[in-house]
């Protein structure tokens with residue numbers, strides 16, 4: 001059992017003594033706490049001085065990483081061992097961004113992506129009527145949507161002119177219909193992005209999009225070939241859908257869906273910001289990879305993030321973790337990290353199939369600052385639950401409007417300080433708060449947070465940021481002894497949904513259904529008839 005190991009027991013004993021310590025005391029006891037609890041990598045700064053830890057905490061956490069053989073696991077990851085043992089797969093997303101050292105098959109697909117981007121951008125690639133492509137719609141879900149969608153939004157300041165990139169993921173027709181409403185089938189290109197090419201949502205949207213195209217193209221031959229390309233590992237299924245092999249950008253089963261934006265799944269990114277900028281994104285991630293595999297534990301940024309999350313989750317008993325980018329451009333980062341962290345580490349069984357006797361992934365959630373301050377921050381300040389968070393700030397704004405960025409940064413710093421230090425009754429009194437309002441105007445503080453500062457938001461620094469969280473997730477999986485790279489938990493719902501589709505349609509009955517599901521279906525069938 002994880003909790004029986006000497007390293008875990010030592011942390012548990014330490015946590016017992018340390019839990020009541022307030023961040024105010026920790027800062028009062030060490031005037032250089034920022035220097036002692038912050039790390040830099042290039043222009044990336046990680047300030048974790050507002051975490052509820054001491055040097056002893058850190059050193060015990062490093063002991064835990066040693067006893068989990070983290071260094072050995074990093075070697076297994078790097079050498080392409082099948083560490084995704086339940087699917088017998090290697091985990092090689094780092095190979096996708098390995099530059100000149102990338103495997104030949106990776107380089108070949110990258111070259112094809114470069115040529116394709118060039119053809120679309122130059123106008124050499126045209127629609128069935130001979131018109132230029134003005135809009136690209138990525139049809140995908142989960143890892144085939146969240147990463148590219150987040151990156152395209154994050155790098156909107158780097159977007160090339162004359163090509164708009166859209167994303168449709170939801171099975172709800174409202175998603176596709178609203179997107180198509182503003183588009184012209186003659187000038188729209190679809191990317192069907194699906195690792196397996198069996199995903200209900202994506203294939204349903206792709207079929208509807210194909211009908212929409214064909215309704216405009218009529219009998220024009222080759223219309224689908226001119227308007228549909230795919231990113232997938234399943235060439236047989238893309239062929240069956242009618243996509244020309246020449247228009248399929250391949251990737252491989254050793255690329256996990258939520259780690260796939262560096263592969264052909266990144267095609268909408270390359271189209272939006274240009275292939276050269278896409279390569280910069282890969283280069284930034286590669287730089288962080290080199291740091292991750294070589295930096296000692298005490299200087300290792302991804303490991304530090306992982307250890308802090310483990311400490312907060314299992315020893316300070318925090319059930320959730322907030323992500324607050326003080327950047328509108330990064331507003332999709334929390335959604336992206338939800339899949340990356342929770343689909344990877346939301347598991348209670350270890351690599352030997354035994355129950356893990358502590359909580360694993362916290363619930364990841366968040367919102368861009370300052371928006372969150374005007375909705376849920378009340379609960380962080382006075383809700384009484386420990387909620388750790390990451391604040392992410394940009395040194396330089398990607399949209400520099402006079403006066404905005406300094407105020408944004410001041411708010412970011414003010415929130416993490418207010419959360420850490422709070423306001424005592426004496427301070428409230430000294431600030432003129434009347435006695436009867438004191439309970440409402442005191443703030444307990446002691447909410448832990450990390451602040452990450454990127455010099456500026458570029459393809460390169462975004463690549464670093466994403467790889468940082470990817471490796472954090474890997475480290476946490478090793479520390480908890482679980483496989484971060486499968487996702488069996490999503491299967492049950494998929495099986496049930498396919499059983500229910502004919503029942504909801506009224507084409508079949510299922511007498512085995514529980515009374516709630518059966519009752520709801522009876523109710524819903526009435527709507528469908530009316």
Ligand code: F6P
Nearest residue numbers: 142143144194195196199257490
């Ligand atoms: O249902 C979960 C999942 O398998 C994710 O892991 C994956 O990113 C997503 O579905 C989409 O899968 P695909 O790329 O095969 O369509």
